[in-house]
Amino acid sequence: MPPKREASEAVNQTMSKQKAFKRLKKERPKSVPYNDGEEGYPPLPVYHPSFKKTENMVIETCDVMLETIRDLKERGFQDDKIDKFADSLNECRFLEKKYPPPKRIGFLGDMGAGKSSLINSLLGVNVTKESDGTKTGTLVIQEFVKARTNQPKAYEATIYFHNAEQIEKFVQEYFQDIYEELVASRDEHTIEDMDEYESRRDTALEFFMSLLGDQSDFRSKEAARTYFQSAIAEDQHAAVKAELLRMVIAYLDTLGCEEGRGIKTFSSNRLPEIHGEILKLCRPKGRELTSWPLISRIQIRLRSRLLDEGTMLVDLPGIADTNRARVDATMDYLKRCSAIVITTSVKRIADQLQVEECIKECKRLGKIEDTIVVATMTDIITTKEFEDEDEAAEEDEQRGWPTQDLKELKELREKVKDLEAGDDELEEELDDGRKKPTTAFEDRQQEIAQEIENAKARVEQKHIEMRNREAIRELQSRYEFDPPIPVFCVSNKNYQAHLRGYDLMEPPTLDVKACGIPSLRRMLYRFPAEPKMEVLSNICRADLPLTLNSLELCCGKPLSYQIAIVEKAIAQPKQDCVTSISEARQQLAAEFHKLVHGFILSHGPNWQLQAQKLCNEWTRHNQATFRAICKHNGQWVRKKNRVYGREHFNWNAELVQVMQEELQTRFDPLELTLGKHEKLFVERIDGIMVNLTRKLQTGAFVSLDLQPLFESFDIRRRNIASEVKGTFQKLRQSLIDIRSDVTASSGSGYVRKCLNGVYERCAQIVGTGAHKERSRIFHEKVDENIYLACGDRAKEAFAKALAQWESNTTREVLDGTLTRIVKDIENCLQDARCSDPRDQCFRDQLYHAVRGTKARLNGPLTALLDECAACFADEASVGAAIITKVEETESREMANESV
Numbered sequence: 001m002p003p004k005r006e007a008s009e010a011v012n013q014t015m016s017k018q019k020a021f022k023r024l025k026k027e028r029p030k031s032v033p034y035n036d037g038e039e040g041y042p043p044l045p046v047y048h049p050s051f052k053k054t055e056n057m058v059i060e061t062c063d064v065m066l067e068t069i070r071d072l073k074e075r076g077f078q079d080d081k082i083d084k085f086a087d088s089l090n091e092c093r094f095l096e097k098k099y100p101p102p103k104r105i106g107f108l109g110d111m112g113a114g115k116s117s118l119i120n121s122l123l124g125v126n127v128t129k130e131s132d133g134t135k136t137g138t139l140v141i142q143e144f145v146k147a148r149t150n151q152p153k154a155y156e157a158t159i160y161f162h163n164a165e166q167i168e169k170f171v172q173e174y175f176q177d178i179y180e181e182l183v184a185s186r187d188e189h190t191i192e193d194m195d196e197y198e199s200r201r202d203t204a205l206e207f208f209m210s211l212l213g214d215q216s217d218f219r220s221k222e223a224a225r226t227y228f229q230s231a232i233a234e235d236q237h238a239a240v241k242a243e244l245l246r247m248v249i250a251y252l253d254t255l256g257c258e259e260g261r262g263i264k265t266f267s268s269n270r271l272p273e274i275h276g277e278i279l280k281l282c283r284p285k286g287r288e289l290t291s292w293p294l295i296s297r298i299q300i301r302l303r304s305r306l307l308d309e310g311t312m313l314v315d316l317p318g319i320a321d322t323n324r325a326r327v328d329a330t331m332d333y334l335k336r337c338s339a340i341v342i343t344t345s346v347k348r349i350a351d352q353l354q355v356e357e358c359i360k361e362c363k364r365l366g367k368i369e370d371t372i373v374v375a376t377m378t379d380i381i382t383t384k385e386f387e388d389e390d391e392a393a394e395e396d397e398q399r400g401w402p403t404q405d406l407k408e409l410k411e412l413r414e415k416v417k418d419l420e421a422g423d424d425e426l427e428e429e430l431d432d433g434r435k436k437p438t439t440a441f442e443d444r445q446q447e448i449a450q451e452i453e454n455a456k457a458r459v460e461q462k463h464i465e466m467r468n469r470e471a472i473r474e475l476q477s478r479y480e481f482d483p484p485i486p487v488f489c490v491s492n493k494n495y496q497a498h499l500r501g502y503d504l505m506e507p508p509t510l511d512v513k514a515c516g517i518p519s520l521r522r523m524l525y526r527f528p529a530e531p532k533m534e535v536l537s538n539i540c541r542a543d544l545p546l547t548l549n550s551l552e553l554c555c556g557k558p559l560s561y562q563i564a565i566v567e568k569a570i571a572q573p574k575q576d577c578v579t580s581i582s583e584a585r586q587q588l589a590a591e592f593h594k595l596v597h598g599f600i601l602s603h604g605p606n607w608q609l610q611a612q613k614l615c616n617e618w619t620r621h622n623q624a625t626f627r628a629i630c631k632h633n634g635q636w637v638r639k640k641n642r643v644y645g646r647e648h649f650n651w652n653a654e655l656v657q658v659m660q661e662e663l664q665t666r667f668d669p670l671e672l673t674l675g676k677h678e679k680l681f682v683e684r685i686d687g688i689m690v691n692l693t694r695k696l697q698t699g700a701f702v703s704l705d706l707q708p709l710f711e712s713f714d715i716r717r718r719n720i721a722s723e724v725k726g727t728f729q730k731l732r733q734s735l736i737d738i739r740s741d742v743t744a745s746s747g748s749g750y751v752r753k754c755l756n757g758v759y760e761r762c763a764q765i766v767g768t769g770a771h772k773e774r775s776r777i778f779h780e781k782v783d784e785n786i787y788l789a790c791g792d793r794a795k796e797a798f799a800k801a802l803a804q805w806e807s808n809t810t811r812e813v814l815d816g817t818l819t820r821i822v823k824d825i826e827n828c829l830q831d832a833r834c835s836d837p838r839d840q841c842f843r844d845q846l847y848h849a850v851r852g853t854k855a856r857l858n859g860p861l862t863a864l865l866d867e868c869a870a871c872f873a874d875e876a877s878v879g880a881a882i883i884t885k886v887e888e889t890e891s892r893e894m895a896n897e898s899v
Contacts, residue, residue, distance in 0.1 A: 109343030310528025366736030600791030
């Protein structure tokens with residue numbers, strides 16, 4: 001036991017420790033900010049070194065041939081056909097123009113789910129901003145796109161305003177809402193219905209006051225209400241609507257939009273200036289006018305690696321928004337998205353109704369395979385979880401965590417205890433005088449303090465990871481899709497701390513990898529990467545070889561041959577293809593009847609009984625509520641009471657729910673059947689084209705050396721299979737749209753379309769006995785069995801889609817391919833040559849240049865493409881760990897790396 005110190009000595013030691021602590025506080029170091037540019041790319045073909053080499057080889061090949069043609073033209077060579085081939089080479093040469101446009105990735109989520117922060121984290125810059133400066137959710141679609149090549153400043157924002165037709169629709173709807181409230185009688189309507197009328201009136205008044213608030217009639221609600229009362233009293237509805245539309249359009253003209261385009265653009269090198277310009281349009285200071293109701297979408301262009309690779313991140317209003325216009329805009333936009341990201345808090349990931357609704361909508365739109373769920377705020381934990389280590393450990397065991405996880409968690413906690421014991425030992429050495437508070441000693445104290453804080457963070461991180469994996473398993477088991485829905489757990493707050501650089505004495509709870517943002521970003525790279533690889537492969541294997549072959553044939557020895565013989569040889573194979581197309585159409589129509597239309601016919605009577613029960617319940621509403629629901633096409637919201645809040649009526653949705661679940665299951669096997677027919681049809685068409693090529697080789701051209709011609713035939717044959725798959729993809733999309741419409745309750749749904757006329761008739765009936773007449777009309781329509789009517793609409797729509805598929809396959813694919821084959825042969829004909837010896841000399845030079853280019857190109861180009869394609873196998877093996885983050889091994893590796 002060390003000797004007891006004197007009081008003066010103890011005071012000196014205490015002062016030394018206080019000085020050391022002040023020094024630590026003053027000089028606490030920060031971490032190096034995280035650079036997402038150093039993450040690397042996922043193992044996809046487009047990021048393989050051979051991909052860039054392939055692009056360069058294509059560009060160099062095209063440049064060589066174009067330079068040769070340009071040189072010959074300068075020396076006097078002229079040929080329109082050669083000029084067309086030069087245009088084809090130019091198309092192959094400029095690859096960026098051939099690559100597909102950015103892939104839209106839509107972000108959905110309820111208010112407060114961290115959607116905007118997630119987009120900021122993915123882009124590495126705080127680019128998202130609440131559009132109206134309030135705490136409401138997303139009010140307008142916001143697109144984040146890569147910067148233009150010649151964009152002079154770092155950020156460029158474009159405001160897109162609604163067109164005149166949409167603005168007129170707004171004016172009509174809002175005028176109607178005001179009119180309905182003014183003419184509604186409190187004696188005929190319930191208090192709840194009147195509250196809803198007043199709420200809709202206030203929304204409509206806000207629309208007009210926001211745009212026309214500088215005029216005396218719209219400077220206050222009272223003035224605006226007086227204006228509309230006078231207009232309605234004078235029965236000047238049409239004239240007032242026209243005047244309102246004129247004033248709104250006049251205000252839009254004052255915003256400085258580009259003439260005839262309805263857009264406004266501004267740019268800056270600073271984001272606050274961009275956000276400030278947007279807020280000037282939305283909530284300008286010093287005046288009441290705001291153009292927010294007229295804005296359709298906002299597009300911001302900026303430099304970001306994720307955007308540069310071909311993605312477009314889109315912040316969307318929620319599908320549960322109370323504003324139906326915003327919901328409809330979101331639903332329409334979702335159809336154009338390549339992927340959908342659903343954001344929610346990790347605490348509510350398994351039981352949140354919003355997530356379930358979003359997943360159902362994605363399935364209905366046929367996009368469930370491209371849907372991702374992101375659980376945010378994973379760093380939020382209760383302090384109770386870590387107040388007492390022994391209690392926390394006991395609770396972990398009771399929750400049934402995996403044994404390996406508990407073992408690792410125990411080891412991490414023991415690591416913290418060991419470090420704290422070492423820190424206590426240093427304190428004792430300082431207190432008893434064995435150590436002096438030197439700079440080296442203070443540095444060692446600081447190092448241990450940092451190690452302790454990091455170790456504590458790793459304990460919390462491990463606990464969070466265990467909780468996240470449990471939530472992910474629960475969600476994926478709840479929605480049994482094959483493959484399962486990818487789920488990511490992210491912490492935007494912790495990731496932002498890594499981006500800024502953090503105090504080493506207060507490290508984030510999660511390390512960069514555990515934040516989940518890098519893994520999610522790697523996942524998003526997939527969506528633009530695969531189409532890009534497909535385009536380059538088509539250029540290398542089809543477009544460029546076909547152009548070079550055509551050049552070689554056009555410049556080679558002329559062929560004396562009658563094209564009519566070729567056309568006769570093609571006639572029978574063409575007829576065989578047409579017959580196959582017709583048979584495929586009939587088979588697909590029969591399958592649709594068997595799986596969908598026939599199912600509706602057999603189950604329609606039972607669904608009708610359930611619909612009649614619903615109709616009986618609806619007719620029990622008082623006549624004012626019944627009419628209000630009809631006037632708003634089956635959808636109405638009103639206040640219920642203080643406890644339960646607002647009451648939602650959606651008759652369309654209730655009618656759809658009767659059949660939705662059963663009917664959804666019928667489309668899944670139909671899509672599988674469509675895939676089987678596609679495979680069989682492609683094989684049959686390919687066989688017919690193989691026989692045609694063999695017939696030409698062994699018949700008309702048996703004694704001729706036309707290897708380039710038959711190489712082109714082979715490419716055409718492979719292309720026709722690819723193009724047929726494209727027409728089937730369009731047919732599949734039509735089937736997805738039909739599936740969406742037959743099970744939708746929105747304006748595009750078949751149920752809503754069947755009832756539109758009924759709603760309109762019921763809303764117009766007034767006077768004595770009106771409620772009884774409305775009930776009779778509604779019952780009469782339901783008794784006709786609206787489900788059979790929906791089935792007929794679906795059958796008609798699919799028949800129309802099949803007819804379009806048959807037309808596209810016959811005209812664009814079959815006729816187009818056979819026409820190009822004839823053109824290939826025409827390139828060899830005698831009458832395509834000029835008798836001028838000098839012209840033939842030019843052709844010979846071009847012929848040898850093409851032959852030399854093909855010799856250099858064939859082997860190396862194919863090898864590079866094969867190297868890129870080999871990445872798919874590697875990517876597939878890594879994909880599961882990247883997507884789900886559920887694998888136990890990956891979690892253990894993360895914990896070990898952290899320690």
